Amino acid sequence: TGLLGISWQPGTKYIELPDRKISIGSEMPLFDLLYTQTLGTLLGNDADFSKWKFSMTDNLNLRLLGKFSYKVGIGGFLSNSNVEVPDYMHFNGNLSSFASEYRNSFQLLPIYDFSNTAKFYSLAHIEHNFNGFLTNKIPGIKKLNLYLMAGANGLYINSNKYYYEYFVGFDNIFKLFRVDFVQSFQNGKPWQTGF
Numbered sequence: 001t002g003l004l005g006i007s008w009q010p011g012t013k014y015i016e017l018p019d020r021k022i023s024i025g026s027e028m029p030l031f032d033l034l035y036t037q038t039l040g041t042l043l044g045n046d047a048d049f050s051k052w053k054f055s056m057t058d059n060l061n062l063r064l065l066g067k068f069s070y071k072v073g074i075g076g077f078l079s080n081s082n083v084e085v086p087d088y089m090h091f092n093g094n095l096s097s098f099a100s101e102y103r104n105s106f107q108l109l110p111i112y113d114f115s116n117t118a119k120f121y122s123l124a125h126i127e128h129n130f131n132g133f134l135t136n137k138i139p140g141i142k143k144l145n146l147y148l149m150a151g152a153n154g155l156y157i158n159s160n161k162y163y164y165e166y167f168v169g170f171d172n173i174f175k176l177f178r179v180d181f182v183q184s185f186q187n188g189k190p191w192q193t194g195f
Contacts (some may be wrong), residue, residue: 002036002037002038002039003034003035003036004034004035004036004037005032005033005034005035006032006033007030007031007032007033008030008031009025009026009028009029009030009031010026010028011026011027011028012024012025012026012028013025013026028058029056029057029058030056030057030058031054031055031056032053032054032055032056032057033052033053033054034052034053034054035050035051035052036049036050036051036052036087037050038050046082046084047082047083047084047087048079048081048082048083049077049079049080049081049082049083049087049117050077050078050079051075051076051077051078051080051087051089052075052076052078053073053074053075053076053089054073054074054075055071055072055073055074056071056072056073057070057071057103058070064133065130065133066128066129066130066131066132066133066147067128067129067131068126068127068128068129069102069103069126069127069128069129070103070124070125070126070127071103071104071124071125072122072123072124072125073122073123073124074120074121074122074123075089075120075121076089076118076119076120076121077089077117077118077119078119080117083117085115088115088116088117089115089116089117089118089121090111090112090115091105091106091109091114091115091123091155092104092105092106092109093105093106093108093109093110093111093112093113093114094106094107094108094109094111095110095111099178099180102125102127102151103125103127104125105125105153106153106155106163106165106184107153107165107167107180107182107184107194108165108182108184108191108192108193108194109153109155109163109165109184114155114157114161114163116157116161118157118158120157121155121156121157122155122156123153123154123155123156124152124153124154125151125152125153126151126152126153127149127150127151128149128150128151129147129148129149129171130147130148130149130150131147132145132146132147133148134148135147135148135170144173145172145175146170146171146172146173147170147171147172148168148169148170148171149167149168149169149170149171149178149180150166150167150168150169151166151167152164152165152166152167153165153167160187161187162186162187162188163184163185163186163187164184164185165182165183165184165185166182166183167180167181167182167183168180168181169181179195180195181193181194181195182194182195
């Protein structure tokens with residue numbers, strides 16, 4: 001199997017030291033492209049497929065309105081003649097009560113239910129941290145210094161197989177914790193809820 005990947009963030013600035021460079025980022029989104037190609041039957045390989053995925057990730061500081069973060073992506077199989085389960089397109093689900101990485105996973109998605117070899121899929125993870133924009137207006141909550149959070153995650157494979165979830169919660173609880181309420185939907189029908 002051969003992998004070819006590239007990450008690019010326009011306008012990236014660096015600090016150059018004598019022995020290395022350190023990226024200090026950019027205000028532009030980060031673009032990632034990954035292409036995977038098997039060698040077919042060459043060298044005794046049974047797998048025969050090629051797949052790709054592209055994503056765009058960004059954090060937007062909206063000043064007094066808070067911070068908006070997102071990751072959107074597309075991908076799929078260009079050929080899928082012989083694909084074993086480990087090489088399917090898998091999506092980051094979660095089986096525990098603890099949250100997984102918000103911008104790269106689904107909080108209530110069963111881990112392998114949406115794994116596939118489809119020609120095309122799309123996904124999105126969006127989140128807004130109000131940073132006290134709304135909660136600072138409520139006297140009792142202002143003293144607790146809680147930040148309201150809201151967002152959604154979605155995955156679309158085809159009109160018969162799609163998943164999305166919405167969440168709302170509070171961050172900065174004791175300056176350490178975050179709690180969200182999540183409602184998920186499979187193929188347009190309410191499915192699970194969780195904290």
